[in-house]
Amino acid sequence: MIWKTAWKNVWRNKIRSLVVIISITIGIFGGVFAVAVMNGAIAQRVDAALNDEISHIHINDPSFRDNYDIQLTLDQPERLLDTIDSTPGVAAVTFRTIITGMANTATKSTGVQIVGIDPEKEKSVFTLYKTTIPGTGSFFDQDSRENLAYIGQDLAKELNIIRYIIDDSVLEALVEKEVPQDVVDKLKGFNGYRFKSEKSFKQEVKNVLSVKEQRDFGSLIREEAWSFRPRSRMTLTFLDKNQVQTGAVFRIAGIYDVRNSMFEMTQVFVRNSDLIPLTGLAPDQFHQAVIRVDDMQAAPDISETLKEKLPGYEVMNWKEIQPDLAMMTDMIEKFYAIFMVIILAALAFGIVNTMLMVVLERTKELGMLTAIGMNKKRVFNMIMMESVFLSIVGGVVGMGISQAVIGITARNGINFTNYQEGLEALGYTSHIYPSISPSFFIMVTVLIIITGILSSIYPALKALKLDPAEALRTE
Amino acid sequence: MNNLKMAWRNLWRNRRRTLITSASVLFAVFFALFFRSLQLGSYDHMFKNAIESYTGYIQVQQKDYWDEKIVDNTFAYDRQLEQQLLADKNVEAAIPRFESFALASNGPQTKGVLVLGIDPEKENHLSKVSEKMVRYRLDAESISKIGQDPEIPDKVKELARLFEDNAYTNSSRLQLDLGISDKDAPVIMPSIESFTSFENGYIKMGEPGVLVGDKLSQYLQLGIGDTIVLIGQGYHASTAAGKYEIKGIVKIPLPDIDNKIVYLPLDICQGLYNAEGNLTSLALDVVDNRDKAIDETMARIDKIVTGDKRVMGWREMNEVMVSQMDADNKSGMIMIAILYLVIAFGVFGTVLMLTAERKREFGVLVAIGMQKKKLASVMTAEMLLIGLIGMLSGALVATVIILYGVGHPIIFKGSMAKMFEDYGMEPMMAFLGINTYFLWQIFIVALMVLLSIVYPLSKIFKMKVVNALRA
Numbered sequence: 024m025i026w027k028t029a030w031k032n033v034w035r036n037k038i039r040s041l042v043v044i045i046s047i048t049i050g051i052f053g054g055v056f057a058v059a060v061m062n063g064a065i066a067q068r069v070d071a072a073l074n075d076e077i078s079h080i081h082i083n084d085p086s087f088r089d090n091y092d093i094q095l096t097l098d099q100p101e102r103l104l105d106t107i108d109s110t111p112g113v114a115a116v117t118f119r120t121i122i123t124g125m126a127n128t129a130t131k132s133t134g135v136q137i138v139g140i141d142p143e144k145e146k147s148v149f150t151l152y153k154t155t156i157p158g159t160g161s162f163f164d165q166d167s168r169e170n171l172a173y174i175g176q177d178l179a180k181e182l183n184i185i186r187y188i189i190d191d192s193v194l195e196a197l198v199e200k201e202v203p204q205d206v207v208d209k210l211k212g213f214n215g216y217r218f219k220s221e222k223s224f225k226q227e228v229k230n231v232l233s234v235k236e237q238r239d240f241g242s243l244i245r246e247e248a249w250s251f252r253p254r255s256r257m258t259l260t261f262l263d264k265n266q267v268q269t270g271a272v273f274r275i276a277g278i279y280d281v282r283n284s285m286f287e288m289t290q291v292f293v294r295n296s297d298l299i300p301l302t303g304l305a306p307d308q309f310h311q312a313v314i315r316v317d318d319m320q321a322a323p324d325i326s327e328t329l330k331e332k333l334p335g336y337e338v339m340n341w342k343e344i345q346p347d348l349a350m351m352t353d354m355i356e357k358f359y360a361i362f363m364v365i366i367l368a369a370l371a372f373g374i375v376n377t378m379l380m381v382v383l384e385r386t387k388e389l390g391m392l393t394a395i396g397m398n399k400k401r402v403f404n405m406i407m408m409e410s411v412f413l414s415i416v417g418g419v420v421g422m423g424i425s426q427a428v429i430g431i432t433a434r435n436g437i438n439f440t441n442y443q444e445g446l447e448a449l450g451y452t453s454h455i456y457p458s459i460s461p462s463f464f465i466m467v468t469v470l471i472i473i474t475g476i477l478s479s480i481y482p483a484l485k486a487l488k489l490d491p492a493e494a495l496r497t498e
Numbered sequence: 499m500n501n502l503k504m505a506w507r508n509l510w511r512n513r514r515r516t517l518i519t520s521a522s523v524l525f526a527v528f529f530a531l532f533f534r535s536l537q538l539g540s541y542d543h544m545f546k547n548a549i550e551s552y553t554g555y556i557q558v559q560q561k562d563y564w565d566e567k568i569v570d571n572t573f574a575y576d577r578q579l580e581q582q583l584l585a586d587k588n589v590e591a592a593i594p595r596f597e598s599f600a601l602a603s604n605g606p607q608t609k610g611v612l613v614l615g616i617d618p619e620k621e622n623h624l625s626k627v628s629e630k631m632v633r634y635r636l637d638a639e640s641i642s643k644i645g646q647d648p649e650i651p652d653k654v655k656e657l658a659r660l661f662e663d664n665a666y667t668n669s670s671r672l673q674l675d676l677g678i679s680d681k682d683a684p685v686i687m688p689s690i691e692s693f694t695s696f697e698n699g700y701i702k703m704g705e706p707g708v709l710v711g712d713k714l715s716q717y718l719q720l721g722i723g724d725t726i727v728l729i730g731q732g733y734h735a736s737t738a739a740g741k742y743e744i745k746g747i748v749k750i751p752l753p754d755i756d757n758k759i760v761y762l763p764l765d766i767c768q769g770l771y772n773a774e775g776n777l778t779s780l781a782l783d784v785v786d787n788r789d790k791a792i793d794e795t796m797a798r799i800d801k802i803v804t805g806d807k808r809v810m811g812w813r814e815m816n817e818v819m820v821s822q823m824d825a826d827n828k829s830g831m832i833m834i835a836i837l838y839l840v841i842a843f844g845v846f847g848t849v850l851m852l853t854a855e856r857k858r859e860f861g862v863l864v865a866i867g868m869q870k871k872k873l874a875s876v877m878t879a880e881m882l883l884i885g886l887i888g889m890l891s892g893a894l895v896a897t898v899i900i901l902y903g904v905g906h907p908i909i910f911k912g913s914m915a916k917m918f919e920d921y922g923m924e925p926m927m928a929f930l931g932i933n934t935y936f937l938w939q940i941f942i943v944a945l946m947v948l949l950s951i952v953y954p955l956s957k958i959f960k961m962k963v964v965n966a967l968r969a
Contacts, residue, residue, distance in 0.1 A: 042850055046843025053836035061829070090607045090717060123608055125601060130568075132731070134601065134610025223565045266606055350917060362833065365529060369837055372522030373844030376515060380851045442828075445821025 025401055029408030032381075033416075040413060043377045047370050047417025047471075048424065054366045055425035055467060058359045059457035060437065065355060066458055068451050069348060075151040075281050076290075077344055079322040080314040080329065082107070085337040087310055091123050091136070093264055096308040098335065106332050107314060112325045114317045115147035118309035120298055124261030124270075126174075126291060128182045135178065135291045137259055139298035139309075148315040151279055151292075159251050160277035163294060170297040172257065172273035175287025176280045180221050184255045184275060187224035187248045189213040196247050202240050206232065210244070224248065242440060251278065259291065264303035271301055282452035360466065367470055370414075371478040378410050378482035389486055390494025403483045410479030411472060418471035422464055429457045501872065505879035516884055519848040523888025524895070526841040527939050530834045531896035535903065537830045539930035541823045543907075545816070547751045547924070551625050553815045554593065554781030555792055556799065558583070561808045563778055564815075569598055569733050572776040573807055582802045583782065588795040591623035591783040596767045596776070600730030600738065602760060604718045611714060611758045613728060615767025618701050624783045627761060632712055632747045634666040634694040643693040650686055654678060660916055665696070665712045665749045674911045697722065699745040703763045707745040713757035715747050722746065728760065732772040740770045751924055838942055846950040849881060853954040860958060861966025874955050885947040889940060903929035 033040050073079060082103070084095040097103060100118065107116050120139030125132050142163040146152055152162035156176060163171055179185040189210055197207050209231045218224035228244060229237060260270030273293060281287060299306055314329075316322050319341075326340035342349035382389070389402060436456040439446065443453040509516045549555055558579075563571040575594055583592045596615030601608055621627050636658055644650055644658050654676045666672040669691055678686055699722065701707045708726060710718075720726055724744050732738035742762070750756040768774050784795060792811060799809050813820050863873055908927040910918055915925035 036854075039847065039850055039854070042843060042847045046840055046847070049843065050836065050840040053839065057829075057832060057836065090719065092606055094606075125610065130566075133599075219562075220565045262606065262608060366836060366840060369522065369525060369840045369844070372518060372525065372841070373847050376518045376522075376844065376851070377847055379514060379518070380855075384855075439825065442821055442825035444818055445823070445825050448818045449822060 044417040048421040050366045050370045051421025052424045059429045059459040063457040064455045078313050079316045080326045082312040114315045116314045117144040117148045119311045121310045127258045139295040154279045155277045170273040171276035173276045173292040177287035187218040188250045193247045283450040284448045367474045374478040382482045382486045386497050390491045393491040406483040407479040411475035414475035520888035522844045524892035527892030528896045534935045535900045535929045539928040543928040555784050556782040558780040569771045575777045593620045593781045597778045600728040603727045607718045615762045615764040617764045630748045631698045632665040635696045640694040708742045709746045709761040711756040711759040712749040736772045738771045842946040849950045885943045889943045904931045
């Protein structure tokens with residue numbers, strides 16, 4: 024009964040209640056949406072790490088990771104494979120050869136990790152093959168007798184395999200894509216020019232275009248000027264099993280884009296059938312087994328089981344391989360909670376003030392209610408209910424709007440192009456799809472109710488202190 | 499003056515409400531200042547680390563060097579230019595450097611490294627390499643010695659094992675990582691220092707020898723006195739190869755640099771790359787490192803530096819880091835904006851109540867001859883005072899904490915510190931002292947109050963006295 028009265032009381036002064044409700048709505052929406060964007064970025068990072076970069080469990084020689092010594096191959100790969108296959112929860116496994124070396128083209132060279140793989144098995148563990156940039160080839164689909172290498176976009180840029188060129192066809196394409204003629208005219212000065220690097224391309228284009236033109240057409244111009252020479256080659260050099268310098272020319276099979284500079288710069292994938300003959304290793308000698316499990320949450324348990332079954336090997340799950348990522352996923356929920364608590368604390372001031380007003384304004388009415396026999400507990404409850412209703416209405420509307428906006432933005436994602444370079448250096452994509460788990464909404468709801476209750480205590484106590492005789496006499 | 503007096507008295511007619519509204523402003527201002535100070539302070543610290551251990555504030559380079567970092571894009575070490583640069587009032591020192599890449603190896607271990615030819619004496623003006631020498635190290639041997647010492651508590655022994663292989667450039671960080679309080683330090687630290695002390699040497703111009711980063715030395719499994727082999731590409735595509743004795747180990751506070759840096763004496767490095775007398779850059783140390791002073795200095799230097807050379811500022815050289823900080827900075831600002839928005843509604847709620855409650859009073863005042871304009875200014879003054887009280891008290895509380903924080907940055911100890919280090923960050927959070935971000939809060943609060951005042955003012959001006967009197 025009392026809650027009905029409280030609900031009606033909320034709507035006695037509509038404007039006042041609405042101000043509080045709107046402020047709660049905005050606070051909750053702002054908080055939830057900000058959290059969703061952050062959470063989306065992290066979820067995408069974890070997703071990319073687990074699906075494209077590291078997968079769930081690695082098995083290698085205990086000393087292998089110290090310095091990637093080529094001689095530290097896996098013992099008894101046959102038996103190892105049997106053990107892994109017979110472990111419940113394992114979805115797929117692939118074996119890799121991992122060698123530290125250098126990648127060279129005519130003008131540049133850089134240190135890389137050469138990863139020898141079996142493309143078919145690799146596809147069952149990693150989804151990296153899906154990130155091939157259209158037009159650059161494929162993930163070893165070519166039927167070629169040449170050595171093939173699958174490399175990252177940033178490495179391709181570093182080695183001048185991807186270049187920026189502005190020529191007639193680029194200018195024509197820009198006109199076709201409805202870039203204004205005066206912008207295209209400004210770029211005509213570069214006709215036939217090959218830029219030395221992405222940096223110099225950006226710099227030179229920046230010099231001729233205005234800020235607005237860059238913002239509107241910059242990415243389009245970059246896309247068109249971006250050029251990849253099919254059949255590009257590079258040389259991979261490294262020390263073989265007997266510490267003898269060796270190497271070979273590899274043709275670029277395809278270029279991948281995982282929006283993680285570190286990974287793209289260092290990971291060069293080649294077929295084991297091309298790599299093994301150069302290394303002096305036997306065809307069944309590998310450095311690492313990479314396992315994908317059915318349920319990512321179960322990875323730590325499965326890796327424990329494998330550890331027991333496989334003494335003498337190093338078995339690591341993704342949380343151990345990338346502790347920063349694990350820490351991030353474990354800690355971030357606490358951060359979200361703290362953030363929401365701060366917002367709700369700010370909201371609480373507004374609620375307290377309004378409820379105080381409610382009590383003072385109704386002094387006479389409350390006095391009357393007490394005088395005709397409504398006990399103090401019910402008065403207290405009524406005030407508390409009103410406060411909780413205010414916060415719940417605001418909270419529910421706020422969460423509803425958040426859910427809708429998250430749904431809309433998640434369809435196409437939000438693009439933070441301005442921060443692309445910085446975010447990708449940390450391994451985060453700049454194209455974020457906001458997302459949040461349902462449990463977060465439950466937590467927020469609980470916090471909102473607690474806020475409503477806490478901020479009603481002071482005004483409700485004020486109401487209890489009223490002396491009925493005194494209160495009745497007030498105007 | 500009278501208006502202000504009336505406003506002030508009005509405020510205290512409903513003391514509770516004034517205090518709660520001011521408190522909400524206080525809350526917002528305090529949090530905003532506190533978080534801004536921490537965030538901006540951390541950027542400041544990170545930039546200083548990057549600038550002072552590596553790039554310097556301003557560099558003079560050959561014009562193509564930054565785009566293509568090859569030995570061919572170097573310039574002759576021109577003493578006349580150096581003198582001209584030093585003549586600038588904001589340039590404290592011009593430090594010659596020769597920077598390149600090479601493959602470093604020790605038997606089977608190979609890694610691409612950053613080779614930096616430096617003048618060991620001049621470098622003390624900027625990157626202060628001599629202060630970054632490893633002095634203590636928790637290697638297996640020192641940990642076992644710590645383990646056997648009965649005077650050292652078990653908790654310290656445990657932490658020592660957690661931090662195995664960590665290197666330290668000073669004993670205070672070592673003390674913090676081991677979780678030893680200042681009270682216990684005089685008793686325990688001397689023995690720990692002696693267990694962990696690390697014999698280190700330094701390089702000198704003209705003498706072959708290298709310093710290597712701590713992480714790099716661990717990766718290559720090299721120690722003092724061992725030999726490192728460097729292979730790279732020299733001037734005009736010649737081969738650059740050399741064998742050098744490791745004289746010392748440095749710990750650079752940037753993990754990305756620490757795991758790939760090799761310092762050589764400048765002349766030896768030029769010899770290695772067959773580029774005698776050439777430099778890749780002259781890094782400048784400045785007297786005044788504020789943004790404005792740097793920009794002005796760069797403009798002046800730009801006139802001196804001619805021909806095939808160019809001037810670069812630290813922002814351009816640390817582009818990626820600037821972009822990261824910028825993204826992080828924006829996200830922090832959005833959170834504060836949400837906080838302020840919520841508080842603004844709270845203030846608006848108060849205004850709404852004030853207006854409703856005093857409708858009749860306003861009517862009476864106007865009826866007995868008070869001008870509506872005057873009434874409006876009293877009302878505005880009231881709200882501004884509420885904002886001012888909240889803002890000043892919030893700023894006061896925040897200032898006290900921030901000023902304390904500037905002298906005492908938050909430094910993490912024990913396993914918490916380990917977590918930060920795993921993440922590639924220094925285990926500390928610095929505060930930024932009072933700066934322009936304080937002004938922003940004043941501006942925001944003022945804006946907030948002024949926006950919320952619109953409603954009561956329009957009420958006052960539209961008010962019909964007869965109706966108001968009957969309310």
